[in-house]
Amino acid sequence: MSSLPTVPETLARATRTYPDREAIVYPDKDVRLTYAELDDRVTQCANALRARGVETDDRVSLLLHNSAEFAIALFGLLRAGAVFNPVNYRLAPDEVGYILEDSGSTHLIFEEATRETVERGRERFETVEEYVYVDDDVEDGPAYATGFHELVDGGATTTPNVTVDPTDQYAIMYTSGTTGRPKGVVHSHRDATYHNMLYTGQTGVNFTDIGISAMPLYHNAELNCGLLSRVNVGAKTVICHDFDPQRTLELVDEERATHLFVASRVWRQLLEATDEVPFDGSSLELGIYGAAPMPPSLLESCRERFTERYATAYGMTEMGPCATFLLPFEIDQHRESVGRPGPNHEVRIVEPTENESPDDPVTPSDTLEAGQTGEIALRGPPMMDRYWNAPEKTAEAIRDGWFFTGDAGYLDDDGYLYLVDRIDDMIISGGENIYPTDVENVLYQHDAVLEAAIVGEESEEWGEVVVAYVVTDGSVTESALDEFCSDHDSLAAFKRPRRYEFRDELPKNPSGKIQKFKLRDDQ
Ligand code: ATP
Ligand code: MG
The missing domain is CATH 3.40.50.12780 (ANL, N-terminal domain)
Structure with missing residues (x-):
């Protein structure tokens, strides 16, 4: 054996x-x-x-x-x-x-x-x-x-x-x-x-x-x-x-739990639940979040209420799942990051439009420099063998021993990884790469916007144009949102949505992530 x-x-x-x-x-x-x-x-x-x-x-x-x-x-x-x-x-x-x-x-x-x-x-x-x-x-x-x-x-x-x-x-x-x-x-x-x-x-x-x-x-x-x-x-x-936030808190106390790993949004639910049930929490030694970014203010409140020590990880089903870690002693300096590669792991940022053939090796020349956004490629021992019944998908995803995540991100000078978006969601308009989160983050600052998803729509003139799908509280018009975006200094004019679609809800998978491919299919 x-x-x-x-x-x-x-x-x-x-x-x-x-x-x-x-x-x-x-x-x-x-x-x-x-x-x-x-x-x-x-x-x-x-x-x-x-x-x-x-x-x-x-x-x-x-x-x-x-x-x-x-x-x-x-x-x-x-x-x-x-x-x-x-x-x-x-x-x-x-x-x-x-x-x-x-x-x-x-x-x-x-x-x-x-x-x-x-x-x-x-x-x-x-x-x-x-x-x-x-x-x-x-x-x-x-x-x-x-x-x-x-x-x-x-x-x-x-x-x-x-x-x-x-x-x-x-x-x-x-x-x-x-x-x-x-x-x-x-x-x-x-x-x-x-x-x-x-x-x-x-x-x-x-x-x-x-x-x-x-x-x-x-x-x-x-x-x-x-x-x-x-x-x-x-x-x-x-x-x-x-999952029941109050019950989870009760169990932490009853069983004297030391570790708790839940998705970032769930930490918010747990925090809110501390007002509903008696909660001590003194047994907790490590809190871990993942699956989505954790707003800094939420992280601070959690550290005050649950435990000082927090960590996060980034990965996906294919990597088994964790590939990068941000540990408690470095979280203060690199809050928005998902950390550095775990032991025996590597991260590379690769030009997203290249390396589309399985025969193309990933050479250092494809690797972008610190600060430049591209596709995140990972490798490490727990990586999947293959996709089941899907040799073409496997060949697209694993090239030269690297797993191409489909996520966009960049590394800083110290090798910390930052997530930006999904590559498939990136919009190329008039030759410019547009990452939807840049636009979504602006829309989310408008009080009337409850949910926003930016997707590309085919255009003869530009290749693609930016379309915003929004769920609002009903108190805002298309022109008001357009004005809000144009007034925003962080948003270049070419990133501004050309059209707004008002929806009652956006399509989501069972874990609550917005399925943009369904919005594109509807166009
Ligand atoms: P599918 O591959 O079917 O489209 P999926 O990629 O959402 O679904 P998962 O493997 O469950 O399926 O999720 C992995 C994805 O979750 C990553 O590719 C990344 O986009 C996102 N993710 C993982 N960890 C984090 C994190 N710490 N912060 C933000 N996003 C994360
Ligand atoms: Mg995936």
Whole structure:
């Protein structure tokens, strides 16, 4: 066996070292499992799945909120040699169907909260051979599904005789679908282990730590940075079924949580919730934010209320996810930055219009200088192997060993990375590159603007022109917004929207990111 562990082997090793420490706490159902107990359940789950016909490399999908069962099913299916396919429980039946069909999933584990989606979509879930239902303690469970607890209880307790290699596929995780249809990202066990080492090294998480999984485990930020990295070091994970700010705060106090990693916007919700429930928070040692920039004033309030020590990371599903880190001791000097590359990682900023062919090597001459905005390219050991079923997309994204992120950004003189926008959203008008956020940031300063998205529209004369899609409180006209933009000294005339579209809402993916490709498609 390789000395590099597979994902289920990280659990086995932690169990040998810390058998009696608590691994999983799931307060919603009063579940508390030590490492030894978790490991036993996982072995039973693996054996039960094998006995039900799950074979090595079969894809097993989870359509589940966070729960202790999520963790048992995850490690169990991996110990059975299967590939983990988490599905966002907020997706519509057809979107779930697309993922199940694309990944060729044979088993679907779901719950009461996702039962309706399954029942509406079942006819098109053609690859699924068996349904497993987690809430088998409720009456009137679906007749077509096997009960999860019954299944696991019946599983043998001896370690299954299945060989899993670190280079084997561990997961197919679908991206959030911000820039198009979600892509299946293939990661090996080795990628997850490398990411564990990276993340634990950067954040210092150890066996005494207690983290709250408040964000969804189907997303690889919570999965890899939360659950997997904690299991890797024998730490404790407190699992919240669904995000509820007040409940999260209560759990921080009740369980004496030390680490909390949530999206930047969620920190605001938590801060507001401190007025609603009694909250002490003295156990918190590290707060982490990600997924979007954190306004400096919000960060300051959070540091006063929660913990002085904050960090952030930048990455994406394809990188497993974290590639850059901004650590507590450097956050004051580089607030707007997403940090520098993590150990063994590299960042390059590349001219976005070049390197479109997979054969084009990334040479230093393509690399832009500090201060210049271009496409962010990353490389590091946890990087994905490929996109599932999409060789052309893989060839476009991975060139010469670098992952081309599709994000635009720049490095400063000290090598700190700043995000600007998504490359696909960049507008080229009359030969000038326009980054939508420059314009959106101006519009957001107008009190009547609730939401704004800038996209390019084809134009014979200019190539593209700038169009603004806005959601307002109804108190502002197109000419007033145009005047507001022209009065703004930071906005060059060529960046000013040529047209405004007033909308009641903007299309968003389930994580709340605006889907500009849908606005472009509507034009
Ligand atoms: P798709 O690839 O399907 O369009 P997505 O890129 O939104 O969806 P994810 O992998 O969940 O899917 O998100 C990664 C993206 O999130 C990054 O490419 C980047 O645009 C954004 N992001 C990640 N970390 C940060 C951060 N710290 N600050 C701001 N944006 C971030
Ligand atoms: Mg992406």
